[in-house]
Amino acid sequence: MPHPLHELTIKTFHDGLLKKEFSALEVAQAFFEHIKRSDQKIGAYLELLEEPALREAEATDLALARKEEIGLLAGAPLAIKDNILIKGAHATAGSKILENHIASYDAGVIQKLKNRKAVFLGKTNLDEFAMGSSTENSAFKKTKNPRDIERVPGGSSGGSAAAVAGHMAIAALGSDTGGSIRQPAAFCGVVGLKPTYGAVSRSGLIAMASSLDQIGPITKTVEDAAILFVAISGRDPLDATSAETKYDNSLLSPELNSVEHLKIGVPDEYFSGGLDQSVTHGIDSAMDKLKSLGLRLTPISLPHTKYALSCYYVIMPAEVSANLARFDGIRYGREHAAGAKTLSDVYLEERGKGFGQETKRRIILGTFVLSSGYYDAYYKKAQQVRSLVSADFDAAFKKVDVILAPVTPTPAFKLGEKTDDPLAMYLSDIFTIPANLAGVPALSIPVKDSSPLPVGFQLIGRHFHEADILGIGQFYERLN
Amino acid sequence: MSSLIDKKELEHLAELARIKLRPEEEKQLLHDMQNILEHVKELNSVPTDGVEPMNGGTRLTNIFREDEERENTNRGAGHDGFPKEDGGFLSVPPVFE
Numbered sequence: 293m294p295h296p297l298h299e300l301t302i303k304t305f306h307d308g309l310l311k312k313e314f315s316a317l318e319v320a321q322a323f324f325e326h327i328k329r330s331d332q333k334i335g336a337y338l339e340l341l342e343e344p345a346l347r348e349a350e351a352t353d354l355a356l357a358r359k360e361e362i363g364l365l366a367g368a369p370l371a372i373k374d375n376i377l378i379k380g381a382h383a384t385a386g387s388k389i390l391e392n393h394i395a396s397y398d399a400g401v402i403q404k405l406k407n408r409k410a411v412f413l414g415k416t417n418l419d420e421f422a423m424g425s426s427t428e429n430s431a432f433k434k435t436k437n438p439r440d441i442e443r444v445p446g447g448s449s450g451g452s453a454a455a456v457a458g459h460m461a462i463a464a465l466g467s468d469t470g471g472s473i474r475q476p477a478a479f480c481g482v483v484g485l486k487p488t489y490g491a492v493s494r495s496g497l498i499a500m501a502s503s504l505d506q507i508g509p510i511t512k513t514v515e516d517a518a519i520l521f522v523a524i525s526g527r528d529p530l531d532a533t534s535a536e537t538k539y540d541n542s543l544l545s546p547e548l549n550s551v552e553h554l555k556i557g558v559p560d561e562y563f564s565g566g567l568d569q570s571v572t573h574g575i576d577s578a579m580d581k582l583k584s585l586g587l588r589l590t591p592i593s594l595p596h597t598k599y600a601l602s603c604y605y606v607i608m609p610a611e612v613s614a615n616l617a618r619f620d621g622i623r624y625g626r627e628h629a630a631g632a633k634t635l636s637d638v639y640l641e642e643r644g645k646g647f648g649q650e651t652k653r654r655i656i657l658g659t660f661v662l663s664s665g666y667y668d669a670y671y672k673k674a675q676q677v678r679s680l681v682s683a684d685f686d687a688a689f690k691k692v693d694v695i696l697a698p699v700t701p702t703p704a705f706k707l708g709e710k711t712d713d714p715l716a717m718y719l720s721d722i723f724t725i726p727a728n729l730a731g732v733p734a735l736s737i738p739v740k741d742s743s744p745l746p747v748g749f750q751l752i753g754r755h756f757h758e759a760d761i762l763g764i765g766q767f768y769e770r771l772n
Numbered sequence: 773m774s775s776l777i778d779k780k781e782l783e784h785l786a787e788l789a790r791i792k793l794r795p796e797e798e799k800q801l802l803h804d805m806q807n808i809l810e811h812v813k814e815l816n817s818v819p820t821d822g823v824e825p826m827n828g829g830t831r832l833t834n835i836f837r838e839d840e841e842r843e844n845t846n847r848g849a850g851h852d853g854f855p856k857e858d859g860g861f862l863s864v865p866p867v868f869e
Contacts, residue, residue: 396849489829503829533830602812613789620790622864625853635867636790644792652791653804659789660777660805673815675825680818682826714804715811731829 297326298459302516305462306364309356316356316367320349320411323369327413327460335435336445336455338374339382340414345369348411355409364519366409371461373452374415375422376507377496378402381412385498386420386430386448389646392625399496400528401465401507408523413461416451420648421616422472422500424448425720428711429650436707439481439746443704446476446720452510453480463511463520467497469504470604471699471724474736477510478699478748481738483765484510485517486724488756489731490535492521493528501611502533504604504728514737514765518543521758537756546763552585554760556751557592557692562723568702574739574747575698581740581771582696587764592692594684599677600726605718606661606674607729612651613658621646653714682730685752694760695752698723699736703745727752735761737768776809777802 300308300319308314324342331337352367372378375385377395379402384390398406405412419429427435427450435450437443438458445454449466453476456464466473468486477484485508492507499505509520522543528534558579563572579589621642632638647655661670688695700720710717727734727750734752751761782802786793793801848860856863 393853396852397846503827532835533828535830596818599815599818602815605808605812606815622855622862623850623853626855632865634869635864638865639790640792643790644794647791649797649800652793652797653801653808655789655791656782656785656801657805657808659785660781660809663785663788670812670815672825673818673820674812675827676820676823677815677818679823679826680820715807729826731831 301512302368302519316349316352320369334454334458335433336451337414338417345411363408369411369413369462371416371455371464373449373466375498386418388431389619400493401524404524419448420651422448423650425717437704446479448472450476456482456510463516466510467507469500470728471721473508474699474724477736479704481746483517484736486734488733490533491525493531493534495528495530499615501608514769518762543759551763554693556589557695559592559594561597562697566701571698571747574742575749578739578749592688596680596684600681601722603674603677604725606670609654609658610662612654678729685730689754697750699748699750733758737765777805
C-alpha cells in the first residue's frame with residue numbers, strides 16, 4: 293500500500309484511484325486487515341460486511357478499467373451506524389430486542405450512497421436506540437476512544453466516530469437527535485455535521501425522536517463532510533418531512549469572498565461557567581484563526597438556552613415512548629417468551645428483558661409526560677419552550693449569519709464516570725441540543741493542535757444554509 | 773422534596789408502556805425519574821402565555837400528493853423476521869386467556 297490508511301480522506305482516496313496509486317479492492321482489503329487487528333481494542337464495529345464490500349470495491353475497479361467516469365464516492369469505504377438499514381445486514385440499533393433483526397430494505401441514504409457506488413465496511417456500535425452520550429448503553433459492547441482508550445468516544449454515534457478516528461473507515465454516517473453526531477466527533481477529534489431538519493431523509497433510520505432525528509456525516513475533514521452531505525441530502529418520498537433542496541458540489545469548493553463577509557455571533561449563554569479550561573482555550577484559538585481569515589465576531593444572546601436541556605428531556609422521551617411501541621418482542625426477529633399465555637404477557641416479558649435501563653427510563657418518562665393530567669404541564673409546556681428556543685435562533689440570525697459555540701463542556705470523560713448518574717450524562721449534550729430543537733444545521737470541527745485530548749468547536753447556521761458553516765469550516769481547516 | 777411520582781404511579785406507567793420491571797429496577801427508576809422531573813420543573817418558570825407550541829421539527833407547510841396506486845416492490849419482506857408464521861400471517865399467543 294503506497295498510502296497508509298490514516299492519510300486517506302474521501303478526496304485523497306478518489307484522487308489516488310484516478311492516478312492508479314492503488315485499487316479500490318486493495319484499499320478495502322487493507323481496511324479489513326486493519327479493523328481485524330485494531331478493533332478488538334476499540335470496539336467500533338458490531339458487524340463487518342466484508343464479502344459485499346469487496347465485491348462493490350471490485351465493481352469500481354472494473355469501471356475504472358473500462359475507463360468509465362467515476363464519482364467522488366465510488367469505492368469509498370464507509371462505516372454505517374447500526375440504526376441505519378442496509379438490506380440484508382443486521383440492524384440492531386444496539387438493542388437486545390433487535391439482536392436478530394435483519395433489515396428488509398435500504399434506508400434512503402443507503403440507496404443514495406449505493407447509487408454512487410460507495411462501499412459499506414460494516415455497522416457501528418451505538419447507545420441502545422441512539423440513547424446516550426458515551427456508547428456505554430449498547431447492549432453488545434462498549435466502544436473506546438481511539439485517542440485514549442480509557443475514555444469514552446462519546447455517543448450515541450460513538451462507533452462511527454471511533455471507526456473514523458481509528459482509521460477503520462474513511463468516513464461514516466451517524467445520527468443526531470440531541471448531539472449524537474457532533475459530541476462523539478468532538479470527543480474523537482473528527483468532523484461531524486448535523487444537517488438541517490428535513491435536509492436528509494430519515495427513511496430507514498430506526499426512529500428515536502422523529503421531530504429531532506437527522507442522519508449526517510462523520511469524517512476526517514470538513515471537505516469530506518460536504519461531499520457526503522451533498523450525496524445523502526434531498527427529497528425522499530418515503531420521508532414526508534424531507535425537503536426539496538438544492539445542494540450541489542459548489543459546497544465543496546467555497547470561495548473566500550463568499551465566506552469572509554459572513555458575520556459570526558458568539559452567544560454569551562454558552563460561555564457562562566462550567567467550561568473545562570481546555571475547551572475555553574480551544575474555542576479562543578479557533579476564534580483567533582477565524583479572525584485571521586477576516587471574519588467578524590460579535591457577541592449575541594440566545595436567552596432561552598438554559599431551558600433547552602429540560603425542554604429536550606420532555607419532548608424526546610415523549611416521542612421515544614411512541615416510536616418504541618412498535619418493538620413488541622414478536623416482530624423483528626425475537627422468539628416468543630416461553631410460557632406466555634397471552635399476547636400481553638409476551639409484550640411485558642419481552643420488552644422488560646429486551647430493553648436496557650436507559651431505554652426503559654425514557655419510555656416510562658415519555659409515557660408519564662404524555663399521560664392525561666400531565667400532558668399540558670409537561671409536554672405542551674415543553675413544546676412552547678421549544679418555540680422560544682427556536683425564536684431565539686431566528687432573532688440571532690437577523691443580526692449574524694453563523695453562530696459559534698463549544699460542542700461539549702469538557703473533553704472525553706472516562707469510561708464509567710457518568711453511568712450511574714443519568715442527569716450528569718444528559719448534561720454533556722447541553723450545547724448540542726438547542727440546534728436539534730430549532731432544526732438548524734450545526735457542524736462540529738476539531739480545534740487545531742488541541743492536546744492531549746481533542747476539543748471541538750461548533751458552527752451553527754440558518755435553516756438549509758449548510759453552505760455557510762461548511763464554507764467557513766473548509767477555510768479553517770486549510771489554515772496552518 | 774415532595775415526590776413528583778410514587779411507586780404506585782410508576783407501576784401504572786410501566787403497565788401502560790408494557791414493560792415488566794424487576795423490583796430492584798423499580799427502585800432505581802423511581803429515584804432517577806424523581807431527579808429528572810425535579811430538574812425539568814424549571815420549565816414552569818418560563819412565561820409561555822400565548823406562545824404557540826412547536827409540535828414538529830420543521831415549520832414547512834404540508835405538501836399533498838395525489839392518492840395514486842403505487843407498486844410495492846418489497847412486499848412481504850417483513851415476514852422474514854416473523855418468529856412464527858401461518859399462511860403469510862404472523863402467529864401469536866391468544867389475546868384473551
